[in-house]
Amino acid sequence: MMNELFKALNDETRREILNNLKERDMSAGDIADLFNISKPSISHHLEILRKADLVRSEKRGQFVFYSLNTTIMDELLQWILTLKKT
Amino acid sequence: MMNELFKALNDETRREILNNLKERDMSAGDIADLFNISKPSISHHLEILRKADLVRSEKRGQFVFYSLNTTIMDELLQWILTLKKT
DNA sequence: TAGATATTTAGACAAATATCTAAATACTAT
DNA sequence: ATAGTATTTAGATATTTGTCTAAATATCTA
Numbered sequence: 001m002m003n004e005l006f007k008a009l010n011d012e013t014r015r016e017i018l019n020n021l022k023e024r025d026m027s028a029g030d031i032a033d034l035f036n037i038s039k040p041s042i043s044h045h046l047e048i049l050r051k052a053d054l055v056r057s058e059k060r061g062q063f064v065f066y067s068l069n070t071t072i073m074d075e076l077l078q079w080i081l082t083l084k085k086t
Numbered sequence: 087m088m089n090e091l092f093k094a095l096n097d098e099t100r101r102e103i104l105n106n107l108k109e110r111d112m113s114a115g116d117i118a119d120l121f122n123i124s125k126p127s128i129s130h131h132l133e134i135l136r137k138a139d140l141v142r143s144e145k146r147g148q149f150v151f152y153s154l155n156t157t158i159m160d161e162l163l164q165w166i167l168t169l170k171k172t
Numbered sequence: 173t174a175g176a177t178a179t180t181t182a183g184a185c186a187a188a189t190a191t192c193t194a195a196a197t198a199c200t201a202t
Numbered sequence: 203a204t205a206g207t208a209t210t211t212a213g214a215t216a217t218t219t220g221t222c223t224a225a226a227t228a229t230c231t232a
Binding site: 002003006007009010011012015018019022068070073076077080081083084 | 088089092093095096097098101104105108154156159162163166167169170
């Protein structure tokens with residue numbers, strides 16, 4: 001669980017995807033257009049982010065829209081604060 | 087920089103090391119004794135944590151003591167909060 | 173100085189990862 | 203139905219990573 005989370009965050013491309021999703025929900029294709037990386041690779045990154053519950057996906061017609069899930073961030077915050085305390 | 091940080095955190099053993107250092111400073115050998123992993127491997131993990139500035143090391147006689155550096159955690163906190171905000 | 177203990181470095185290797193192209197699947201619209 | 207667009211799945215490959223053992227380095231002590 002924490003494993004999936006840290007694994008997902010351990011990649012510059014995936015972190016950049018999260019940063020972009022902060023602004024607005026985006027389709028897989030829109031996200032892919034932000035990078036010089038093939039669509040299948042981006043699709044793979046998105047799956048890793050989804051498994052970590054960092055993003056949610058929703059099919060709208062022929063598109064798949066991705067959105068940021070910030071609630072999982074709270075767990076990460078908690079983890080860090082625990083390390084800092086005492 | 088953020089790369090080194092996330093890379094360092096992306097390993098259960100290293101996260102466990104950090105948790106143990108929260109309690110008290112420990113020598114490399116003491117840390118190694120906590121795990122069923124060879125001392126060279128632990129030494130390698132410690133180097134990765136050190137490069138990420140998550141731990142500091144100090145030689146005391148023939149021992150090398152490691153301590154947690156929590157200031158770097160603040161950067162991580164900031165990163166997460168930025169993702170959450172708006 | 174020799175021997176013992178603590179730690180790191182070097183080199184090897186299997187497993188995991190990021191990437192690609194090609195093909196499959198799903199939906200839209202003519 | 204057919205063609206076009208969007209996305210994922212499959213399979214391949216080069217790189218990175220975590221681990222090991224053996225050897226090197228550093229320090230302590232008798």
